[in-house]
Amino acid sequence: MTDASLTPATTATGTRSHTRDIGLKARYAAERRFRAYGLAAVALGLFFLFLLLGSVIAQGYTAFWQTSIQLDIEFDEEVIDPDGNRDSDRMVLLTANYPLLAQRALHEKLGVDPDDRAARRDANSLLSQGVRTQLRDIVVSDPSIIGTTRTVWVLAHGDIDSAAKGQFDLTVEESRRRVNDRQLGYMQTLEEAGVMEGRFNTGLFTFGASSRPETAGMGVAIIGSFYMMAIVLVLALPIGVAASIYLEEFAPKNRLTDIIEVNINNLAAVPSIVYGLLGLAVFINFAGLPRSAAVVGGLVLTLMTLPTIIIATRAALKAVPPSIRAAALGVGASKMQMVFHHVLPLAAPGILTGTIIGLATALGETAPLLLIGMVAFVADYPATPFDPSTALPVQIYMWSGQAERAFVERTSGAIIILLLFLAVMNITAIILRRRFERRW
């Protein structure tokens, strides 16, 4: 021990007191600035979020209402089954001229002169062409209805829907509008009679793809996305966590693991469309899985999500303090037990965060699906993940390219639905994270 140790104290003696200048004012200013930057950053992030959400919701909330018309439809046997052989030939009920039933009912309601062809055309085009399937489904499910009159809400045409929501600029001259003045008059008549109103658009959730906005829905896409997310979750989470555990806890630190590590980081950077090429080559052309199927989409998205999950999981595993590992090993736990009993639970919040981010990215991804045939028009519900289906972002992407005005709001409506999906995932994650999160 030398006496040199005392010099700091002695040199400081004279000035040492709370008058010592430690630049407090500037440092506090810096502190406040720093804190303000932080708060500003969070606020900015949230501001952008709300700006985005606000604009989406403002544009899309109307999509949840669909203009419908209440008609008293007479299921006239003369129209449906003029020859009366519906029992022997099932095609009769399937191919009957159902739109005529609705048109007649509408003409009656509007008092359209049956001889005025132009007026009839205008009136007919108030109705969606979807009435055919709507009425057909009613009749096929209960043929005894033939001959009776029922009150049915039928969908209005997409243009009428847009007009009713005020999305057409009515100041432009009539010939430039999708809806002419006579039709506007009809609409007013129906509205005043209380038989035309915006009703909750359940079809948006249940219908499959359609070229007509009023009968287009996210049903197939929701199922497809659901299948894909389930596949991604079931495959990517365990594989990703297992790979991370191996790399972080078991793998010897050598060239090979370095290569794997670089590889994984790189896979996270590979543009998503390249995964589409991969999926096409491997899953469709090599493994022979069907095109347009959710299973292929799920596999492709799994591969795409894996790096994200692995990177986040490894970071989370790394953050578990070594003393916990030593403690577990010290009481004679095997490495496997150490990992599964102690390290993994402590890393769970981080893993969850990574998984959610990965899943969210996968949920919103379009480009790779383009190459495996999922950016497609699919009208029928997929029964299994092996049947053709689409996905939520694909539906958004496809609708966003449609010409009809009514698709504009539906695109935003679809985005809202996608965000709801996302919100559900996030809330689940928060709940799970709450349960796992421990500070030490």
Added chain:
Amino acid sequence: RDQVSVAGSSTVLPYATIVAENFGETFPDFPTPIVESGGSSGGLKEFCRGVGTEFIDIANASRAIRDSEVASCAEAGVTEIQEIRIGYDGIVFASDINGPDFALEPIHMYQALAAQIVVDGELVDNPNETWADVNPDFPDWEIAAYIPGEKHGTREVFEEKVLLVGCEAAGDLQARMDAGMDEDTAEENCYAVRKDGKSVDIDGDYTETLARIDANKEGMGVFGLAFYENNTDKLKVATMSGVTPTTESIAAGEYPVSRPLFFYVKKAHLGVIPGLKEYVEFFISDAMTGPDSPLAEYGLVAAPDEEREATRASFAAGETL
């Protein structure tokens, strides 16, 4: 596989989906066909992968199949391909509804958009800044044209039917050839588009072009006729060579800028995939592609009667490429 599988051009996609949807409703026994988007190139590529249920049946295309593609198809065993022409797609120029009318000639577009034009006998980088520079009748708007990106088939039509024609009309093609270029080079040079930001390529679809015009009220965009007809309250269409684009004027051949749309069917699949034959027949029936059909209503320019008749006959006869 029990449903028809279609892939290809995004221009044909809306028509194909209308047909598919109606097909599904009209033939309840057959599942609704799957129609993929992905570009003519992507569609034909899938189409040419081979014959068998794991491959698609129909490729939609907004251009005719190329010889090299046919060859590549044949290599994979896709030898019998039936070509079906479904109608025409009109290409229109439109600007914001509140702007002035444009009476365009190809030469105006050429002078506004070409990378290089001939000024005083010299080939120089395009000096025109505003539409008024091109034609004093036009408004004093800074030139901002939203044209289809090079990936689009529409671009080619635009180049050949507008820029090249304009180039010739201006005498610039000749001037270039006089300057020592051979004809091909001169033509390519004619329709090379300026890259100084006055002309913006759009690789997305027409909604994007519309959004750009919404954002820049002094912009001029290229649209498909169908898209324009759905947005007549927002867009004002320009005449080309004095003709207003309508289905009628295009069908009559008066409006110059249009292109045919196609789809290609694997003959080998016809008897194998349930509903494929029916789908094709349904597609080319007058009920779908005739002048009063839903497709025409949507904006497809129906082919003349005799052409449709010929198409049907050729399909029924099983003619292949």
Added chain:
Amino acid sequence: MSATTIIAIVLVIGAVGYLAGAARARMVVGGETAKLHSRPGYYGSFILIWATLPALLLLVAWSSFAPVLIDNQVRDTIPESVRAEQSATQQDLSINIVEAIAEGLRLLDERELQQATAGFVLLRPLLADKGVALAGNGEDWMIASAQQLNALRDTNIIWKSIAVIGLSIVGFTAGLLQIRAQLRARNRVEGVIHAGLVLASTVAILTTVGIVLSMISETGRFFSSVPPQEFFFGTVWDPRFANAEDPDAAGQFGLIPLLAGTLYIAFVAMLVAVPIGLFAAIYMAEYASSRFRSIAKPLLEVLAGIPTIVYGFFALVTVGPFLRDLSGQIAGIATGEVSSFISATSVLTAGLVMGIMLVPFVSSLSDDIISAVPRSMRDGSLGLGATRSETVKRVILPAALPGVVGALLMTASRAIGETMIVVMAAGVAARLSINPFEPMTTVTVKIVSQLTGDLEFTSPQTLVAFALGLTLFFITLALNVYALYIVRKYREQYE
């Protein structure tokens, strides 16, 4: 018996095996489990693995090979006459019809079956009634083939069930016989888990191999028509227009402008995302109350989940015009002449919007990493009279640096791979420029547009997408190698 039933049975055997193994282990030592090498549960798992793993592997192998064998046998039933006139691909199609018929035949009852065997013409309406659509090209011989196919399938299923379930039982017994007190059951079970972990981590390698393989042949074709030096060092991207001096070339495929655009836009995006994200993370980890954090963090994460196409529209209709008009105003104030120096589509717009999207990638990951820095580090610094911000800047961030760098790398990767935002916000014009107010484009945009365009798919114009993809792949690979090196060099472990 369907595959799922077989799997279920095997799993049941496995479950029984688990119980049996544990019970047997206890029995061997007469209840004194302390004498066992491992806990009884491990013996149970040992049997579980023996009973299920080989059987399921067999099932997978069987299920992938048997259809090929069956297919061959069914092909043998194709009449000579047909075989003579049909090409191999046509036979494939015929087999397809046979399979459809076979499916349909299963739906028929005895009487109908009699009817059906009569001929295809009769069969078709019969099946149509059952909702099975058949194509028109069927022939009579196919019905026999279809019956043969059904028969083969039935036998196959029987044998498959017997073999798989048998193997499961054999495994069960074999496992049970091995149980001794000294059996290192835990080590064995952990060995299997370890193998599983190794297998999982090879997925990453396989993916890489798959990606390279799926692009390499097309890239080769591209380079056979376009010389590599023209692609890698070309400064003009204009694939449809040949260089005026060289009319033979298919076009100009200069990578440089795309690469420059990619890096430029990613750089601007990181310039936005890193400060916002990092500051947000710091605020949430160090200053915010846990309540605030628990609300703000998931909200910010929503930003990451919004599909990029939405951001694209946001850029197109909101941010782009806003910046353009703003620049007009500024120019107006500065020079008196209102001319926007920022285009509506520009590097700045794309970078800005992409940056917003990337904020949660930076913030969430960094927040977790920063929170993981041990408390004693904070105490040490605060105890010396450091302010919180000094503690963060000088102690916590350096300690968390490797993790944060990892998070940033991941973010940068996303920026480089992003497509939709760039398409809409920066345009598709491939230009070489250093002005951030003008449009540029990126490699990914061109990959997508060349792939999904209307150009000829055999032409270099389309094939270039593969070359671009592969190039991007190797560039990011090089970047990652470098990043790993940097992280290694500066890694400092705490505790």
Added chain:
Amino acid sequence: MKVDTQQGFADGTATAVAGSNEFPVKMDGKNVNVFYGDKQAIFDVNLEIRERQVTALIGPSGCGKSTYLRCLNRMNDTIESCRVTGLITMDGEDIYDPSIDVVELRARVGMVFQKPNPFPKSIFENVSYGPRIHGLARSKADLEALVEQSLRGAGLWDEVKDRLQEPGTGLSGGQQQRLCIARAIAVSPEVILMDEPCSALDPIATAIVEELIDELRQNYTIAIVTHSMQQAARVSQRTAMFHLGELVEVDDTETMFTNPSEKRTQDYITGRFG
């Protein structure tokens, strides 16, 4: 077990000062209560720390010594659930007063912790950290000199002088703790709080540190938590005895160890309870 208090005094008394009244009060706690959430850890403690003296806080594990010590430089502020009531003053000023600056306070009241917590940086940066943020060194040479002095002060210089740029976390436990002491004295605080600073040190290092503490006492006020009654006896002039969050007794160390007035103190220092 019998604890030999005599032996400790052989050293302790050598530096102890006769009357303690001549030392003014530096820090004073009045009716201090500390709560962790609902749980009270300190009950109504009144304890003064005298200037230029070493005050030792002793007591069984969990009795609140660390907690009380952490109140003195408001390190408890950093624990969200922790709440302090009562009055704690330094030179007569309420240190919990809103006008008091906690950073300045902590710069004046330094701290060495129970677990060594070097920063994951180089040894040099560990020590220079404090002077640097407070701007105590005018030049690089100044800083280097200051680092050397501090490391010498902590008896670590000879061991690390050749590897100042290596990470502080690579040192052994004892070396790490001495590094932390060096780090604390580098900012020359008025008061130094030490929470079992020697619990990870070997006797030789402990002796060095104890000697150092004794020297520091010339200029600084020191409060030290220790488990070793020998150590308390050796280095401190006043000793406070805690038990179950209460202050049992506080007195001159000599009195305390020879003639405690409380039964509990007596029992504790003779090892009779715990």
Added chain:
Amino acid sequence: MKVDTQQGFADGTATAVAGSNEFPVKMDGKNVNVFYGDKQAIFDVNLEIRERQVTALIGPSGCGKSTYLRCLNRMNDTIESCRVTGLITMDGEDIYDPSIDVVELRARVGMVFQKPNPFPKSIFENVSYGPRIHGLARSKADLEALVEQSLRGAGLWDEVKDRLQEPGTGLSGGQQQRLCIARAIAVSPEVILMDEPCSALDPIATAIVEELIDELRQNYTIAIVTHSMQQAARVSQRTAMFHLGELVEVDDTETMFTNPSEKRTQDYITGRFG
């Protein structure tokens, strides 16, 4: 500073055994060298740990005590850069032999670390973890009894019996370390390695633990690293003195402290070098 070894012996000799030859060798190290990367931390050490004895490892900070101790249950395996050469046997078996199951070894050779490292779980789970994975308790009641017994053994039972379900990390430093001791003895290992187990404990808890160590000696073999020569003298029967990675001397504790044969040992225990 003068260290009073006499005092320590008052306790130590009470339990010490006359001749140490009657104790068979439990663990034996022959020519042990340990490297951290290129840096050698242990040089050619030959040290045997005798059955049912307490062997103390002493020496100045950084001399390699912890490193040697960690070789004995192969905890060093977990440090990537660490390499061990030479032969270490337990009951005559080479513990570095590939056929040896390292998990089994660690179950037989328990460890208590320098820094308390409870799991971030409840107190009960902390203690019951070992017995659970080794299947040492047949029933829940068994387990509870075992936990209680272990906690009592570590002198912690009375303090935590009402809050067994609270997290172990919420305890004070000393309590945490005692929890770790309880956790280690809960699996009843053959050998217990303790790395400064008492450095965070107060004298009362230390006395309890020392008493415990003395009791454990009846059935277990113990190696303990300590900085306190009094402690070494009190609890150990054999003492090994390390310096700069070398084993300076090993002998019966009594001989070592009264009549060391090496000058360095003499100097160290009288506090003359470090």
